[in-house]
Amino acid sequence: MPIFKPINENEASDKVKKVFEDIKSSRKIEEVPNFWKYIANDPETLERTWSSMKQVMKKGSLDEVTKELIYVAVSVSNGCEYCIRSHSAAAIKKGATKEMLSEMIAVTGMANEANRLVEGYQVELDEKFK
Amino acid sequence: MPIFKPINENEASDKVKKVFEDIKSSRKIEEVPNFWKYIANDPETLERTWSSMKQVMKKGSLDEVTKELIYVAVSVSNGCEYCIRSHSAAAIKKGATKEMLSEMIAVTGMANEANRLVEGYQVELDEKFK
Amino acid sequence: MPIFKPINENEASDKVKKVFEDIKSSRKIEEVPNFWKYIANDPETLERTWSSMKQVMKKGSLDEVTKELIYVAVSVSNGCEYCIRSHSAAAIKKGATKEMLSEMIAVTGMANEANRLVEGYQVELDEKFK
Amino acid sequence: MPIFKPINENEASDKVKKVFEDIKSSRKIEEVPNFWKYIANDPETLERTWSSMKQVMKKGSLDEVTKELIYVAVSVSNGCEYCIRSHSAAAIKKGATKEMLSEMIAVTGMANEANRLVEGYQVELDEKFK
Amino acid sequence: MPIFKPINENEASDKVKKVFEDIKSSRKIEEVPNFWKYIANDPETLERTWSSMKQVMKKGSLDEVTKELIYVAVSVSNGCEYCIRSHSAAAIKKGATKEMLSEMIAVTGMANEANRLVEGYQVELDEKFK
Amino acid sequence: MPIFKPINENEASDKVKKVFEDIKSSRKIEEVPNFWKYIANDPETLERTWSSMKQVMKKGSLDEVTKELIYVAVSVSNGCEYCIRSHSAAAIKKGATKEMLSEMIAVTGMANEANRLVEGYQVELDEKFK
Numbered sequence: 070m071p072i073f074k075p076i077n078e079n080e081a082s083d084k085v086k087k088v089f090e091d092i093k094s095s096r097k098i099e100e101v102p103n104f105w106k107y108i109a110n111d112p113e114t115l116e117r118t119w120s121s122m123k124q125v126m127k128k129g130s131l132d133e134v135t136k137e138l139i140y141v142a143v144s145v146s147n148g149c150e151y152c153i154r155s156h157s158a159a160a161i162k163k164g165a166t167k168e169m170l171s172e173m174i175a176v177t178g179m180a181n182e183a184n185r186l187v188e189g190y191q192v193e194l195d196e197k198f199k
Numbered sequence: 200m201p202i203f204k205p206i207n208e209n210e211a212s213d214k215v216k217k218v219f220e221d222i223k224s225s226r227k228i229e230e231v232p233n234f235w236k237y238i239a240n241d242p243e244t245l246e247r248t249w250s251s252m253k254q255v256m257k258k259g260s261l262d263e264v265t266k267e268l269i270y271v272a273v274s275v276s277n278g279c280e281y282c283i284r285s286h287s288a289a290a291i292k293k294g295a296t297k298e299m300l301s302e303m304i305a306v307t308g309m310a311n312e313a314n315r316l317v318e319g320y321q322v323e324l325d326e327k328f329k
Numbered sequence: 330m331p332i333f334k335p336i337n338e339n340e341a342s343d344k345v346k347k348v349f350e351d352i353k354s355s356r357k358i359e360e361v362p363n364f365w366k367y368i369a370n371d372p373e374t375l376e377r378t379w380s381s382m383k384q385v386m387k388k389g390s391l392d393e394v395t396k397e398l399i400y401v402a403v404s405v406s407n408g409c410e411y412c413i414r415s416h417s418a419a420a421i422k423k424g425a426t427k428e429m430l431s432e433m434i435a436v437t438g439m440a441n442e443a444n445r446l447v448e449g450y451q452v453e454l455d456e457k458f459k
Numbered sequence: 460m461p462i463f464k465p466i467n468e469n470e471a472s473d474k475v476k477k478v479f480e481d482i483k484s485s486r487k488i489e490e491v492p493n494f495w496k497y498i499a500n501d502p503e504t505l506e507r508t509w510s511s512m513k514q515v516m517k518k519g520s521l522d523e524v525t526k527e528l529i530y531v532a533v534s535v536s537n538g539c540e541y542c543i544r545s546h547s548a549a550a551i552k553k554g555a556t557k558e559m560l561s562e563m564i565a566v567t568g569m570a571n572e573a574n575r576l577v578e579g580y581q582v583e584l585d586e587k588f589k
Numbered sequence: 590m591p592i593f594k595p596i597n598e599n600e601a602s603d604k605v606k607k608v609f610e611d612i613k614s615s616r617k618i619e620e621v622p623n624f625w626k627y628i629a630n631d632p633e634t635l636e637r638t639w640s641s642m643k644q645v646m647k648k649g650s651l652d653e654v655t656k657e658l659i660y661v662a663v664s665v666s667n668g669c670e671y672c673i674r675s676h677s678a679a680a681i682k683k684g685a686t687k688e689m690l691s692e693m694i695a696v697t698g699m700a701n702e703a704n705r706l707v708e709g710y711q712v713e714l715d716e717k718f719k
Numbered sequence: 720m721p722i723f724k725p726i727n728e729n730e731a732s733d734k735v736k737k738v739f740e741d742i743k744s745s746r747k748i749e750e751v752p753n754f755w756k757y758i759a760n761d762p763e764t765l766e767r768t769w770s771s772m773k774q775v776m777k778k779g780s781l782d783e784v785t786k787e788l789i790y791v792a793v794s795v796s797n798g799c800e801y802c803i804r805s806h807s808a809a810a811i812k813k814g815a816t817k818e819m820l821s822e823m824i825a826v827t828g829m830a831n832e833a834n835r836l837v838e839g840y841q842v843e844l845d846e847k848f849k
Contacts, residue, residue: 110431125305139268143314148667157592166260173269176255179832180277182248183282184274185795191202192233194233194284278798284461297500304501318406319430319437367577367580374694399563407536429521435515447541451463451497544721551722571701627842638832641829650818659827660826689780696789707801710758711757712754
C-alpha cells in the first residue's frame with residue numbers, strides 16, 4: 070500500500086485549495102495534475118514549489134519552450150518517467166515539435182556519453198578554462 | 200601518476216591528425232582542446248565521437264545555443280566540471296549571455312528538485328499521460 | 330522473461346534458509362521480502378548483505394528511524410521505487426510519521442537543487458572549508 | 460577563466476545586500492559563504508533559494524541536525540564536494556558528532572549498494588507494497 | 590498518451606528500413622527490438638547510434654561478453670529497466686552465465702557503496718595516483 | 720578544514736591495525752592506501768568494507784581484471800575521481816592494458832548515451848523481456 074495518496078480538490082484545506090485554483094487558472098487546465106495533488110500532503114512544500122516553479126519556468130532571457138526542453142533533458146538524465154512524460158507534454162503544448170524533442174534527446178544522450186569519456190580519461194582542464 | 204596522457208598534435212598518427220585538423224578548422228580554434236587530445240588515445244573513439252558531436256550539435260530544429268545550454272544542463276546534473284566549463288564557454292562563444300546561463304542553471308536545479316519530489320511521493324501517472 | 334526469479338523458502342539451500350530464518354526472526358515478519366529472495370540467487374551476496382544491513386541499520390549514535398530516513402533519501406535520489414517503498418514502510422514501522430517522511434523528501438529535493446546550483450556556478454570552496 | 464565570479468558584499472545591489480544581511484544574522488556568521496555569493500549573480504535565484512532553504516531546513520517534525528545529515532547524504536550520493544564540506548560543517552555546528560556523520564555515511568553507502576542490487580536483480584514489488 | 594510511438598518496419602522510410610535490415614541480419618533476429626523502433630523517429634540518431642553500437646560492442650581487447658557485462662553494470666547504476674533487461678539477455682545469448690551476471694551485480698553494488706564512502710570522507714588522492 | 724583525517728598506522732587501534740596488516744599482506748603493498756585510512760575513522764565500516772571488498776573482488780566466474788574493469792566503469796558513471804584513479808591502477812596491476820581500459824570507457828560512454836535515449840523516447844519493454 071502506497072504511503073502517500075493524492076489530495077483531491079474536495080478534501081483539500083483552504084491553503085491547498087488556493088494553490089490548486091492558481092494552478093488551474095495559470096495553466097488553463099480543468100484538473101490539477103497528480104504531481105501537485107501528491108505534494109499537497111505537505112502544504113508548505115506545495116506552496117513553495119508552485120511559487121518557485123512559476124518563477125523559474127516563466128519567459129525570461131530564455132523562452133518557455135527552451136526551459137521546458139532543459140527541464141526534460143534533466144529528467145531524462147535522472148530517468149524520472151512522470152517528469153519526462155508531463156514536461157514533454159508541456160513542451161509540446163507551448164509550441165515544441167517532436168523534432169525539437171528528438172534533438173534535445175540526442176544532445177542529452179551525447180552529453181551523457183561525453184561526460185563519461187571525460188571522467189574515464191580524467192581529462193585535465195585546459196589552461197583557458199582555469 | 201595518471202594512466203592516460205593527452206596525445207599532442209606532433210606525436211599523433213595520421214588518422215588522429217586528420218581529426219585534429221577538422222576540429223581546429225570547424226571550430227576556428229588554434230589549439231585542440233584537452234578532451235580531444237585525451238580520447239585520441241583511442242583513435243576509433245576519437246573519430247566516432249567527433250563525427251557524432253558535429254552531427255548532434257549542429258543547427259537543426261533547435262539552434263546551436265539551445266543545444267549548448269541543454270548540454271551544460273546535463274553536465275551540471277552529472278557534476279562534470281570539465282564539461283560544464285568547456286561547454287559554458289562554447290555557449291557564450293555561440294551567443295549565449297550570462298543571464299541565459301543563469302536561467303538554465305535555475306531550471307536545472309528546479310528539475311532536479313521536482314524529480315525527487317515525484318520519486319519521494321511516488322506520484323502516479325495522470326490518466327492523460329498513459 | 331526475467332533472468333532472475335525469487336528463491337522461495339521451500340526451495341532454498343540450507344545456507345540460504347538460515348539467513349531467511351534470521352531475517353524473519355530479527356524483523357518479526359512472517360514472510361521474507363522479495364529483495365532477499367532475489368539476491369538469494371547468489372548466497373554469498375545474501376549472507377554478506379544481510380550481515381552488513383543489520384550492522385549498518387542498528388541503533389548507534391543515530392537512532393533507527395533517522396537511519397531509515399537517510400536510507401530513503403538516498404533511494405529517492407537514485408529513483409529506486411522498490412527501495413523507496415520498502416524503506417518508507419520500514420521507517421513508519423519503526424516510528425516515523427508521514428510528516429517526518431514529507432520533511433525528509435523536502436530536504437532531499439532542496440539538496441538536489443542546491444547541489445546543481447553549486448555545480449552550475451562552479452562555486453569555489455570557502456577558505457575555511459579547505 | 461571561470462564564467463561566474465562571486466558577488467562581494469560591497470559590490471552587491473540593494474536587493475542582494477538585503478539577502479546577504481539576512482544570511483549573516485540568521486546564521487550568526489561574519490562572512491557570506493561562497494555559495495550565496497555565486498548565486499547572487501542571479502538575484503531572483505538568490506532570494507528564492509535562501510527563502511526556501513530557511514523554510515526547508517528549519518526545525519519541524521525533524522530536528523535541524525537530522526535535516527543536515529539527510530542533506531549531506533544526498534550530497535554524498537551526488538558527489539558534490541562543496542555541498543558535502545559545507546553541510547558537514549553545518550551539521551557539526553548544530554550538534555552532530557563525527558560518529559553521527561560516520562554512521563550517516565555508512566547508511567548512504569549501504570543504500571547505494573542495495574539500490575543497485577535491487578535494479579540488477581530487477582526485484583519485483585512485494586504484494587504488500589503495491 | 591505517449592509522445593513517441595515505435596516505427597514499425599512496414600511504415601519505415603527506406604533509410605530506416607536499411608538500418609532495420611542490418612540490425613536483423615547482424616544480430617540474427619527476426620524482429621527489430623523496440624529500442625531501435627523508437628529511436629527510428631529520428632533517422633539520423635538511428636543510423637549514428639546503430640553504427641556506434643556495432644563498433645563499440647564488437648570484440649576487441651575485450652571480448653563481447655565482458656562488454657555486455659560492463660554495459661549492464663552501467664545500466665544498473667542508472668536504474669534503466671529496459672537497458673538492464675535487454676542487455677542482460679544479450680549477455681546470456683553471447684555466453685554469460687547467471688553466476689557471471691550475479692558477480693557483476695555484486696561488483697556494481699560494491700563500487701556504488703565504496704564510491705560514496707570516498708565522497709563522504711572526502712578521501713584525498715594518494716601521492717602515487719597524482 | 721576537512722572534518723575527517725586519515726588514521727595513520729602508528730596511531731591506529733589494535734582492531735584497525737589488524738585490518739591494515741591484512742590489506743598490506745593481501746595486496747602486497749608497503750603502504751595502506753588513503754581510502755582505508757579515512758574509513759578507519761569508523762572501525763566497524765573498515766572491517767566490514769574490507770571483508771566485503773575481498774569477497775566481491777576475488778576471482779570467481781569472472782576473473783579479477785574483469786571485476787576491476789566493471790568497478791571502474793561504475794566509478795566513471797558516478798564521476799568519483801579517487802575511485803577511477805585507484806581502481807584503474809589496480810586493473811593495470813592485475814594485467815589490464817590501456818587498450819582494455821579505453822574499450823571499457825567507450826562501452827561506459829555508449830551505455831550512458833543509450834540509457835538516456837531509452838528514457839527520452841520512453842521505450843516500452845519488448846514482449847520477450849517481460
